Amino acid sequence: MAISGFAKTQNSEIFYLFRDGRFKVSATRLMSIAIVGFVTLISLSAFIFLIWKSSDALMREGLSFFSTANWHFRDHSYGALALFLGTVVTAVFSLLICAPFSLFGAWALQNLRSEKLRLSIEALVTLMASVPSVVYGLLGILLLRPALLQTFSFYGMETGGGLLTASILLSIMILPTLFSLQLESFSKLSKKYQEQALSLGLSRTKFFWSIVFPLGLPAILSSFALGFGRAAGETVAVFLVIGRLDNKLPTEGGWIDYLLNAGQSITTKLGGPEIFISYQSPQHESALLLLALCLVLMSIGTSSLLLTISKGKV
Amino acid sequence: MALLAVLFHRFCQLILFLTVFLALSLFSILIIRGMPSLNLSFIMDPMANAGLSGGVRYQILGSLMLILSAAIFATPVALSFCYCFQNIPQFRKPLITVLYALNSVPSIVLGFLAFLLFAVYLNWGKSWLAGGLILAIMVTPSLSFFLIDGLRALPSTYSETAKSLGLSADDRWWKLYVPLLVKPYLTGLFLSLGRAAGETAPILFVASVFYGATLPSGIKDNPVLSLPYHIFQLSQEAYQPEALDRLWSSALLIVLIVLVLQAPYYYFFWNRNRKGSKHAKLKLTR
């Protein structure tokens, strides 16, 4: 590789092998670059593989992949609208449920006078993040589903499992993530402006709404993006409580019925048996890979959204 | 006005209280329901009767094998990322991008791709090594970030002194940075391994089975049992009374294992916050 004029900085020695007669590239350097390059290459090829293999399904289905809810693999029809809707609705709902808890909870935590109590609670909430998703799924099946069935059966909930159940479970799962990010932002802002606010005689509440919240908005939004990405990508816990009913849309029965009852999301579709079934069915496999690609694009999308928003902040 | 302010404040405290209550009940339920059946024989005995009796010996061993191999593969990669980040400034932005991208891939997609690569294309069948490699990919970004942050947190006088002493970049790396990176490395490693130990989706198709595997004797066609997959399968017959007890114990066990693995992180977290030292900049929460 003769990328000689690669960079005009002082460290432009990456690819010069000989300089002043000395062998410039060390074994460590070579190996590190090789390893990093290898991993990057693999990731890139995996991505290209995804695109290449799913293009077949995209060309065959065209727009109907995204606009119809007609996923019947036995008939070779792959309309994934219900799947996309399921993923987005559960993720958005989980954010809606979780956001007030994390925002206001983090603010209350920030204003706790006892340092020890504050650290303990912060540790406790962070501990929640350490619980594996299988365990959350288990708790969902054993505790959440029966409880919700009792509460909502009057409104039309049939099995206790469904999009609402999944959303609630997801909101518990993303709570620690949102919580710690927002706490960090509140802590920084408080440190910076607390004195001035006090000297102006602002109450804590006014301090929050006029200063901390507006200035912390980039951080808050980026935490939402992170939470959304995490919720959209969560498989096992959702798999166990969502009921796995294909092709249901809110148009048939209204939004309440849609939310309270079973549905399907992209991750639960991918986590199911169709992966095995699709072996030696190139069409089916291609459609599943297209789903996976969309999911990856969604996750990378929210991740880069996060990066750009957080660049806006300090 | 003042009334509203106080109301809001109380409201926030109520929310916090509810959140703490939720967290506490979560752990309490796990402990209360899981403790009774969690005894030494549960940990040491192999599974019997398709999970309805016996213990989880090989599930624990299988999970250990998976995360150990993940650690072995992730370490050189994370170190390489850190080295390149440190010594090749032009690569910094692309490297961070790659790491963020890897980190944001949903685990089920990784599992699906791993299935296609290892089980189908390479014909490895179900293999513990495939599981380890996939988990290594999951562990690498977070471990790399810990290392990179570890370097950033070092005062610049270290590198300045080393440079002024005439140490080459490599010498600086091995003799100065690597020893200093041991602490962030261990913290990050155990934190990430703890997370990997609880993952089900990546190993669902390529490494884990429900019954029969003990210790692997090769690479191809050598699956392992694992705790998360065990819980996943067993939770589907959750209303069988015998299964129920074992489910709770397995769940408690896996949470305990994860917490033990992540304990160093929490220890440093506690101390760091008390001393008030610098916050890590690239915080990768999951």
Place this chain on the structure above:
Amino acid sequence: MFIRALFSLGMGILVLSSQAEASIKIQGSSTVGPIVVKAAEILKSNKDIDIVVDTFGGSAAGLSSLASETAQFGMISKEISEEDKKKYSNVHFTTHLIGSDAVAMVISKKLYDQGVKSLSLSQLKEIYEKKITNWKKLGGPDQKIIFLNKEPGRGTWEVFVKAVYGQGNVPSISHLEVGSNEEAKSKVINTPGGITQLSVAWAQKDPRVKVLGLSIDGKLILPDEHSIRSKKYPMARNLYLVSSKPLNDGQKILLDFLYSEAGQNIVEDYGYLRVRQNTK
């Protein structure tokens, strides 16, 4: 230091991979699963053979893992269909009968006590096609019918549609899905108004679920040994181990054990029917 570590890791992997795998991998139906798991436990202690069993994905996964050579035996609870043969055209399947069973339509005991005792095949069809949506039309309480459909990859599902639709086209209707027998049983107990397809043996062993009789030509047929063996009960099915290559020693030992008195006793213990010498 780095390099040395990597080198020894590489050597280690080479050494490990040079050893042949000594166990039999079996993947497939959750109906056949318990039999094989029990047999494997016995063989492990007696003959020190390693058998690895997984039921994720059901009968479909059994066949596909044979095709992808991820397993040496597949377990299926149905016949190999024309569709399967077309799909895996490059694989030659050999079936080994180890027992028989039937698929029953199962509801919770509560629902049974409230008046739902049997169904005709045409009623089943209408339930499946969502034309009947409430149990009160079938003699039961005013409760919405929740059809917990076995995943389309499951042997149980294929047996069901074959009985209800014969050779005709199965309409593509989405229902709530359940996977393994374990999950189906759990969910039907806990879902008010639920009905699912479940192995008869599993249903009979649990007092919380009840098997619905099928009324055929006016006669009520319950899945018992006589009606299953005489095929009067339309959803009878065989349980097979399937192989795609000549059997190795370990596999022969497993099959011999399953055909033996001890093995067939296991089959019966789980509620299935043993293989009669003249039905092969």
